[in-house]
Amino acid sequence: MPSRIFCVILFALTFNLPVAGRADYVPGRIKVPEPRREFRAAWIATVHNLDWPSTYTLSPQQQRAEMIGLLDLAAASGLNAVIFQVRTECDAFYKSSLEPWSFFLTGQMGVGPSDGYDPLTFAVQEAHRRGIELHAWFNPFRASATERSSKSAKHITKTHSTLMLASGTMKWGNPGSDFIRQRAIDVMVDVARRYDVDGIHIDDYFYPYPKTSGGKVYDQFDDSASFRAYQSKGGKLNVRDWRRSNINSFVSSLYSSVKSTKSWVDVGISPFGIWRPGYPSSVAAGLDAYDHIFADSRYWLNQGWLDYFSPQLYWRIEPSDQSFTALYQWWTGENKKGRHLWPGIASSRILSSEDKGRPSSETIRQIEVTRQTPSPSGPGHLHWSIEAIKKDRGGLRAKLKEIYAETALPPASPWLGSAAPGPVYVAPAEQKGGLHLTFKPAPDARWRIIQVQNGNSWTTLRAIPAGQETFQFTTAPAAVSIRHMGPTGILSVPTVLVRK
Numbered sequence: 005m006p007s008r009i010f011c012v013i014l015f016a017l018t019f020n021l022p023v024a025g026r027a028d029y030v031p032g033r034i035k036v037p038e039p040r041r042e043f044r045a046a047w048i049a050t051v052h053n054l055d056w057p058s059t060y061t062l063s064p065q066q067q068r069a070e071m072i073g074l075l076d077l078a079a080a081s082g083l084n085a086v087i088f089q090v091r092t093e094c095d096a097f098y099k100s101s102l103e104p105w106s107f108f109l110t111g112q113m114g115v116g117p118s119d120g121y122d123p124l125t126f127a128v129q130e131a132h133r134r135g136i137e138l139h140a141w142f143n144p145f146r147a148s149a150t151e152r153s154s155k156s157a158k159h160i161t162k163t164h165s166t167l168m169l170a171s172g173t174m175k176w177g178n179p180g181s182d183f184i185r186q187r188a189i190d191v192m193v194d195v196a197r198r199y200d201v202d203g204i205h206i207d208d209y210f211y212p213y214p215k216t217s218g219g220k221v222y223d224q225f226d227d228s229a230s231f232r233a234y235q236s237k238g239g240k241l242n243v244r245d246w247r248r249s250n251i252n253s254f255v256s257s258l259y260s261s262v263k264s265t266k267s268w269v270d271v272g273i274s275p276f277g278i279w280r281p282g283y284p285s286s287v288a289a290g291l292d293a294y295d296h297i298f299a300d301s302r303y304w305l306n307q308g309w310l311d312y313f314s315p316q317l318y319w320r321i322e323p324s325d326q327s328f329t330a331l332y333q334w335w336t337g338e339n340k341k342g343r344h345l346w347p348g349i350a351s352s353r354i355l356s357s358e359d360k361g362r363p364s365s366e367t368i369r370q371i372e373v374t375r376q377t378p379s380p381s382g383p384g385h386l387h388w389s390i391e392a393i394k395k396d397r398g399g400l401r402a403k404l405k406e407i408y409a410e411t412a413l414p415p416a417s418p419w420l421g422s423a424a425p426g427p428v429y430v431a432p433a434e435q436k437g438g439l440h441l442t443f444k445p446a447p448d449a450r451w452r453i454i455q456v457q458n459g460n461s462w463t464t465l466r467a468i469p470a471g472q473e474t475f476q477f478t479t480a481p482a483a484v485s486i487r488h489m490g491p492t493g494i495l496s497v498p499t500v501l502v503r504k
Contacts, residue, residue, distance in 0.1 A: 221291075
């Protein structure tokens with residue numbers, strides 16, 4: 005492009021201010037580096053009040069304060085996403101016409117916060133203010149996680165009791181029921197439609213986990229009546245293939261349903277980390293997720309029925325029989341559609357009774373493994389859970405500060421849309437001893453990405469919501485680059501301002 009035309013376009017990206025308020029900044033033709041990409045997330049579990057709220061006796065004000073504390077911690081630690089559990093046992097941590105308020109929120113299922121606030125709306129807004137994506141996390145089939153709570157009259161265990169499976173002390177919505185599968189999908193689509201979430205996320209609970217006795221594994225439920233009904237309609241699959249077919253159908257339908265609602269909202273799945281014992285050949289496991297909980301997660305990844313895949317690789321890099329590295333590399337080879345492969349890392353096992361002596365350096369080494377062999381759009385990982393960061397297990401925070409020294413954006417998902425948003429239109433002004441930026445609205449953008457030149461290097465700041473109208477620097481930097489980031493993570497061309 006001829007230099008003169010280039011400058012004309014750059015000047016068009018700033019709009020006029022009165023002379024007295026105009027900053028000494030002009031459009032600049034400077035090469036700006038691409039921001040680093042890495043998904044850095046932590047789960048926030050609500051079941052049994054694991055992470056939030058710390059107890060169901062908290063007041064709404066205390067709940068909000070705790071959530072702000074967790075999100076401040078996430079931002080200070082360098083995270084750019086949280087996975088917030090909003091459905092633990094066919095309940096809701098948000099206003100829903102489909103399911104009752106959670107027992108773990110107020111101590112009484114069906115009773116919401118006393119001041120009427122919506123925890124999911126609040127968490128989304130506060131996360132976005134801090135440049136953090138919020139993914140809503142659902143347990144699709146568990147209907148009762150605790151016997152402590154008396155279930156609401158509107159709870160599914162009351163309204164559809166014949167569709168429940170007993171599993172130890174818990175109840176499970178029968179995945180063989182068309183209604184149960186569709187209800188779970190309807191709940192997730194409802195949230196995707198009504199809330200400004202960045203992703204829909206499900207975990208590893210499909211059919212109930214089995215019980216083990218005398219070295220043998222047994223199904224912990226009885227779905228024989230449902231299977232007989234399937235056979236009576238001409239079904240030809242054996243019972244175990246039929247169960248896998250139910251889950252495959254659910255995963256496929258969930259993905260297509262979310263995409264038809266908001267195509268850019270990520271769908272993430274976090275299954276048990278080992279597909280089957282012997283895959284790869286060095287790996288041994290007592291649980292066969294394929295045959296025991298009927299989760300053919302390799303098939304879902306191969307089919308591309310998800311946008312990010314987060315197998316729970318909760319083991320150490322050594323020894324080899326359940327090696328984090330071996331499993332991660334095997335899953336990388338199964339990523340036929342080039343989706344995001346962002347494994348779950350068991351940071352909560354640092355110095356725990358579950359894994360005695362596990363150092364925090366294990367988490368850092370595992371992050372480095374994902375960076376050495378990233379998925380096509382960029383690496384990523386999820387910490388189980390934010391509790392490990394909150395308690396600073398093994399000095400984890402200092403180590404994360406070092407490995408997260410450079411701010412990162414979540415990798416783009418070009419298969420969900422590759423069009424770049426329009427450029428940033430900005431008015432710079434001197435204000436309060438620093439640079440003040442005023443932006444024009446950008447309906448096709450989700451975030452604004454600001455980079456600042458320091459000598460010969462550039463620093464990426466935390467993302468700000470595209471709806472934020474202004475940004476204030478406390479100083480007057482030598483040069484600033486601003487870009488829009490669209491909902492699928494695609495960046496606009498940079499608008500560069502250089503101090504005269």
